[in-house]
Amino acid sequence: MKQGTGRWRIGVTLGAFLAMAAAQGSPAQKPPHAYPDMAPLSQYLMAERNAEIALARSAAPAAISGAATILVLGPHGYVTAVKGRNGFVCLVDRSWTAQFDFPEFWNPRLRGPMCLNPQAVRSILPMTFKRTELALAGRSREQIMAGIKAALASKAFPPLEPGAMCYMMSKQGYLNDAAGHWVPHLMFYTPLGTDWGADLPGSPVMLNPQFHGLPEPIDEFMIPTGKWSDGTPAPVM
Numbered sequence: 572m573k574q575g576t577g578r579w580r581i582g583v584t585l586g587a588f589l590a591m592a593a594a595q596g597s598p599a600q601k602p603p604h605a606y607p608d609m610a611p612l613s614q615y616l617m618a619e620r621n622a623e624i625a626l627a628r629s630a631a632p633a634a635i636s637g638a639a640t641i642l643v644l645g646p647h648g649y650v651t652a653v654k655g656r657n658g659f660v661c662l663v664d665r666s667w668t669a670q671f672d673f674p675e676f677w678n679p680r681l682r683g684p685m686c687l688n689p690q691a692v693r694s695i696l697p698m699t700f701k702r703t704e705l706a707l708a709g710r711s712r713e714q715i716m717a718g719i720k721a722a723l724a725s726k727a728f729p730p731l732e733p734g735a736m737c738y739m740m741s742k743q744g745y746l747n748d749a750a751g752h753w754v755p756h757l758m759f760y761t762p763l764g765t766d767w768g769a770d771l772p773g774s775p776v777m778l779n780p781q782f783h784g785l786p787e788p789i790d791e792f793m794i795p796t797g798k799w800s801d802g803t804p805a806p807v808m
Contacts, residue, residue: 606666606677609706614679615665616644624652627661631686631738632800636661639686648703658689660696667706668699671716675747684741685758691735695760695789697728719786731789735760740800755805759792767792 617623623643628636640655642662649662664683669676687696701722705715722728740755758779761767769778769792779791799805 606675606679609667609677609709610679612646612707616646617663620652623663626682626684626741626743627663627686628684629741629743629800630661630684631659631740632802635659635738636686636800644703646707648707649700658692659686660692661686662699664699665703665706667715668702671712676712678748680745681747682743682745683739684744685737685739687737688735690732691737691760694729694732694735695737701728716786723786723788731760731762738800740796740798742799742801742803742805754808755796755799756793757796759794761790761792763788763790765790765792 617626620643624641627641627643628639630636631639635657636659638655638657639653639659639661640651641653642649642660643652644663644665662685664681664685666673666676666678666681668683669681675681698719701719702715705718710718736757736759738757740757742752742755744752746753759767767776767778768774769776775794777793777795779793795805795808797805
């Protein structure tokens with residue numbers, strides 16, 4: 572496969588990942604550093620291919636990621652490193668798939684391991700590929716947004732499939748300068764306006780507001796899990 576909130580505010584890759592400001596307002600958190608422009612490409616690439624494969628697999632339990640297709644980022648986009656057999660795809664998301672007003676949009680340290688189910692592979696991953704294509708072509712943040720808008724207007728992306736979701740359960744990820752790897756969670760993609768009772772008192776569901784006002788017409792719901800992908804206990808939110 573080749574590329575060609577009072578709410579918690581968590582960035583997602585369009586193919587699934589990046590935290591924007593989890594637990595916003597905590598006195599222990601420091602404001603993010605400024606990343607006004609794209610860093611040299613080498614800073615976004617991982618030097619060890621096997622390390623990126625392992626990081627991508629850590630997004631989901633081994634029973635899922637062990638049989639998944641694994642993508643790694645190269646100078647011209649994502650390429651297949653391991654061919655899977657269960658229809659899932661795991662990869663490590665980069666910063667440019669976050670919301671466009673995210674202060675860390677160009678943070679080269681961000682690594683978001685994610686593992687998408689077949690429905691998300693077909694309908695969410697193409698948007699991640701497009702953003703990556705534009706970023707690696709040297710486009711600015713504004714030009715990337717314009718490119719996504721143009722692709723949507725021309726119906727270049729498949730429609731969102733029911734049941735699209737992804738796993739983000741890695742304890743090795745780095746979702747932003749404040750949250751680090753945050754907490755393990757599942758992400759579910761729905762059409763705008765879907766009501767899951769998110770962010771209500773006692774609800775385990777959080778709505779990611781990243782897409783509101785942005786080109787991609789998607790709501791994303793997040794549900795934390797009690798364990799990391801390796802089965803070890805996770806912090807309690």
